Amino acid sequence: MSPPDSVTSPDSYPVTNVNKVKRVHERGRYDKETVHAILDAALVCHIAYVIDGRPYCTPTSFWREGSHLYWHGSSASRMIRSQKEGVDVCLTVTHLDALVMARSGFHHSVNYRAVMAFGKAHVIDDPEEKLKLMDRFIDRIYPGRSKLIRQPNKQEFKATTMIGMEIEMASGKIRDKHVADEEEDYEGVPAWSALYPVRQVIGEPSDCARQLPGLTRPDEMSDFVPGARLDEVMSKTYRRTFG
Amino acid sequence: MSPPDSVTSPDSYPVTNVNKVKRVHERGRYDKETVHAILDAALVCHIAYVIDGRPYCTPTSFWREGSHLYWHGSSASRMIRSQKEGVDVCLTVTHLDALVMARSGFHHSVNYRAVMAFGKAHVIDDPEEKLKLMDRFIDRIYPGRSKLIRQPNKQEFKATTMIGMEIEMASGKIRDKHVADEEEDYEGVPAWSALYPVRQVIGEPSDCARQLPGLTRPDEMSDFVPGARLDEVMSKTYRRTFG
Numbered sequence: 285m286s287p288p289d290s291v292t293s294p295d296s297y298p299v300t301n302v303n304k305v306k307r308v309h310e311r312g313r314y315d316k317e318t319v320h321a322i323l324d325a326a327l328v329c330h331i332a333y334v335i336d337g338r339p340y341c342t343p344t345s346f347w348r349e350g351s352h353l354y355w356h357g358s359s360a361s362r363m364i365r366s367q368k369e370g371v372d373v374c375l376t377v378t379h380l381d382a383l384v385m386a387r388s389g390f391h392h393s394v395n396y397r398a399v400m401a402f403g404k405a406h407v408i409d410d411p412e413e414k415l416k417l418m419d420r421f422i423d424r425i426y427p428g429r430s431k432l433i434r435q436p437n438k439q440e441f442k443a444t445t446m447i448g449m450e451i452e453m454a455s456g457k458i459r460d461k462h463v464a465d466e467e468e469d470y471e472g473v474p475a476w477s478a479l480y481p482v483r484q485v486i487g488e489p490s491d492c493a494r495q496l497p498g499l500t501r502p503d504e505m506s507d508f509v510p511g512a513r514l515d516e517v518m519s520k521t522y523r524r525t526f527g
Numbered sequence: 528m529s530p531p532d533s534v535t536s537p538d539s540y541p542v543t544n545v546n547k548v549k550r551v552h553e554r555g556r557y558d559k560e561t562v563h564a565i566l567d568a569a570l571v572c573h574i575a576y577v578i579d580g581r582p583y584c585t586p587t588s589f590w591r592e593g594s595h596l597y598w599h600g601s602s603a604s605r606m607i608r609s610q611k612e613g614v615d616v617c618l619t620v621t622h623l624d625a626l627v628m629a630r631s632g633f634h635h636s637v638n639y640r641a642v643m644a645f646g647k648a649h650v651i652d653d654p655e656e657k658l659k660l661m662d663r664f665i666d667r668i669y670p671g672r673s674k675l676i677r678q679p680n681k682q683e684f685k686a687t688t689m690i691g692m693e694i695e696m697a698s699g700k701i702r703d704k705h706v707a708d709e710e711e712d713y714e715g716v717p718a719w720s721a722l723y724p725v726r727q728v729i730g731e732p733s734d735c736a737r738q739l740p741g742l743t744r745p746d747e748m749s750d751f752v753p754g755a756r757l758d759e760v761m762s763k764t765y766r767r768t769f770g
Binding site for chain 1: 545549550551570571573574575576577580581582583584585586588600601604605615616617618619621623626628629630631632633635637639641643645661662664665668669672673675676677678679683686687705706708709712713714715716717718719720721722723724725726727728729730731732733734735736737738739742743744745751757
């Protein structure tokens with residue numbers, strides 16, 4: 285069953301046979317707020333695309349602006365070449381949140397937040413738009429950094445392809461609960477059962493060995509605290525750059 | 528250029544136009560030792576497959592035995608249905624290891640270990656083999672646990688599909704270095720540059736609220752120490768179960 289507001293509401297992505305969550309369908313989310321929050325908490329996604337009928341799955345960094353997703357690649361890479369003509373892709377983000385050890389194999393699980401976003405990838409040809417996107421790609425991860433670093437030279441600009449995609453369909457899927465066993469197993473199966481949280485954290489920065497004297501971490505990067513969760517840092521930097 | 532031993536050595540996966548690393552090709556690895564180590568350190572992969580010409584990218588848990596990869600799904604799920612006939616898939620694993628902040632956008636990067644594995648997915652039909660795999664799926668993550676929990680009942684067994692795939696081609700790709708800037712930028716660009724390590728860690732276990740009294744964590748799970756890196760725990764549990 286799709287949620288009642290799935291097709292008509294501007295706050296939700298349309299639900300079709302492509303993006304409808306079928307397995308454990310009550311975990312499915314189509315509202316933009318949830319879908320975007322899962323996307324914006326991620327640095328890395330996995331993109332599926334088809335070349336000569338064969339599927340490929342490539343990890344890469346990406347970001348969202350409105351209902352558009354952007355990523356980049358060397359102009360030489362296979363993925364980008366195949367996407368130049370505007371091809372179907374599925375961009376997936378997954379946050380692993382916990383391991384769940386139940387009393388039967390069937391109820392072992394993981395907690396997670398995931399999004400599958402579907403659309404047609406296209407190359408950003410306009411040089412001004414491309415340059416702007418290259419800056420935002422940096423600022424989205426490190427707020428304000430595009431102003432501090434050297435701008436791309438001609439060769440770098442040419443060697444980089446920026447790819448965009450409008451999200452045509454998307455589904456979020458979330459599991460966020462503890463051990464959930466069959467009623468008779470709680471007493472009937474004497475197996476220690478628990479949930480282990482999992483999180484991705486950032487560590488102590490290691491300065492470049494050739495750091496110029498006197499340079500310190502820019503204030504805009506104050507979210508990068510060692511031990512901070514990467515998903516929380518990414519969500520914060522997203523808001524710093526895109527409001 | 529492919530490594531000299533890529534096609535002839537039994538210790539390496541064959542290099543073809545499908546799996547050859549093209550972008551920053553010096554990061555490519557095809558030797559089984561490296562490819563398998565990256566796979567075995569992961570709990571979750573992303574699988575790309577094609578339905579009606581459209582790519583899908585689904586996250587799921589998996590494991591390796593020799594040159595086979597296995598995963599599971601509800602028999603009802605779209606992915607499994609599409610794979611029943613033996614379809615091409617690309618199974619990708621990515622470990623994010625660091626954020627690398629350089630002095631130009633072009634040299635901003637991440638450290639990572641990734642594998643793309645290509646093959647044809649097929650359903651495990653033999654009931655005995657399927658049952659064995661269901662146990663190993665649990666033990667691969669939690670050594671010895673299949674002996675402690677309730678075995679699948681008829682309904683659970685029927686509702687679960689086990690999928691296998693022989694790795695036909697695979698490529699690993701690793702970036703493991705610090706900031707690497709253009710020579711003139713080290714002195715010419717006054718931007719603080721650093722590497723932030725990133726790691727996925729497990730936290731304090733939270734007992735099931737209905738835990739039977741007297742149960743404690745099994746000895747075989749001694750690798751699950753709060754604060755431990757998930758990739759290291761997964762590598763250890765892999766060796767505990769598969770030697």
